[in-house]
Amino acid sequence: EAGVAQSPRYKIIEKRQSVAFWCNPISGHATLYWYQQILGQGPKLLIQFQNNGVVDDSQLPKDRFSAERLKGVDSTLKIQPAKLEDSAVYLCASSLVKAATNEKLFFGSGTQLSVL
Amino acid sequence: DQQVKQNSPSLSVQEGRISILNCDYTNSMFDYFLWYKKYPAEGPTFLISISSIKDKNEDGRFTVFLNKSAKHLSLHIVPSQPGDSAVYFCAAVTNGDMRFGAGTRLTVKP
Numbered sequence: 227e228a229g230v231a232q233s234p235r236y237k238i239i240e241k242r243q244s245v246a247f248w249c250n251p252i253s254g255h256a257t258l259y260w261y262q263q264i265l266g267q268g269p270k271l272l273i274q275f276q277n278n279g280v281v282d283d284s285q286l287p288k289d290r291f292s293a294e295r296l297k298g299v300d301s302t303l304k305i306q307p308a309k310l311e312d313s314a315v316y317l318c319a320s321s322l323v324k325a326a327t328n329e330k331l332f333f334g335s336g337t338q339l340s341v342l
Numbered sequence: 343d344q345q346v347k348q349n350s351p352s353l354s355v356q357e358g359r360i361s362i363l364n365c366d367y368t369n370s371m372f373d374y375f376l377w378y379k380k381y382p383a384e385g386p387t388f389l390i391s392i393s394s395i396k397d398k399n400e401d402g403r404f405t406v407f408l409n410k411s412a413k414h415l416s417l418h419i420v421p422s423q424p425g426d427s428a429v430y431f432c433a434a435v436t437n438g439d440m441r442f443g444a445g446t447r448l449t450v451k452p
C-alpha cells in the first residue's frame with residue numbers, strides 16, 4: 227500500500243516569495259491534514275479536510291496561507307508571501323475517516339521549508 | 343497553549359535496558375492518547391495508543407501507561423534496541439482534535 231506522498235522534499239525561498247506544497251494521501255482516506263512542525267516543537271495542525279470540505283482551519287494564518295483539496299483527493303498548501311517564521315517542516319497526514327478516538331494518522335515525509 | 347508536554351528533550355539508554363518516555367497533559371477532556379515515532383527525514387509513524395478508559399496497553403516491547411488522576415502517560419520500551427533511536431511524540435485527542443508534544447529524542451547505545 228502506497229503511503230502519503232509529498233513534494234517537494236526541500237524548498238528554499240526568500241521572504242515575501244510564494245511557495246506551494248503538494249500532498250497525495252493514501253488511497254481511500256477521507257480525511258487529510260496539514261501540519262506545521264517548527265524545529266524543537268511538535269506538529270501543529272494548520273487545516274483539516276474531510277473529503278473536499280474544510281473541517282478545521284482555526285489555526286491557519288489565512289492572511290498568507292491557503293489550502294485546497296479539489297475532488298477530495300490530493301491537496302495543495304500555499305504560502306504567499308512567506309515570512310522568516312514560516313521556516314518549518316510541513317507535514318501532510320491522512321486517516322481513513324476522521325481523527326476519532328481510535329484512529330491514527332498516517333504521515334508523509336514532509337517538506338522542509340527554509341525562508342531566507 | 344501547550345496542552346501536551348514532553349519535558350525531557352532527550353534520553354539516552356544502554357541497549358537491553360528499559361527506556362521510559364514521559365508525557366503530561368493539562369486538558370482533562372482528552373480521551374485518547376497515542377505515541378508516534380519519527381526517524382530523521384521521515385514523517386512520524388504510529389507506535390501505540392491507549393484509550394482513557396484503560397490504564398495500560400501493551401504491544402510487544404512497548405507498553406503505554408496512563409494515570410488520569412495525574413494527567414500523565416508514559417511509554418516503556420523493554421528491552422531497548424539501537425533501532426529504537428528516534429524522536430518520540432506523545433499525542434492526545436479530544437473530539438477529533440489531536441495535539442502533539444514537542445517530542446523526546448531517544449538514543450539507545452549499543
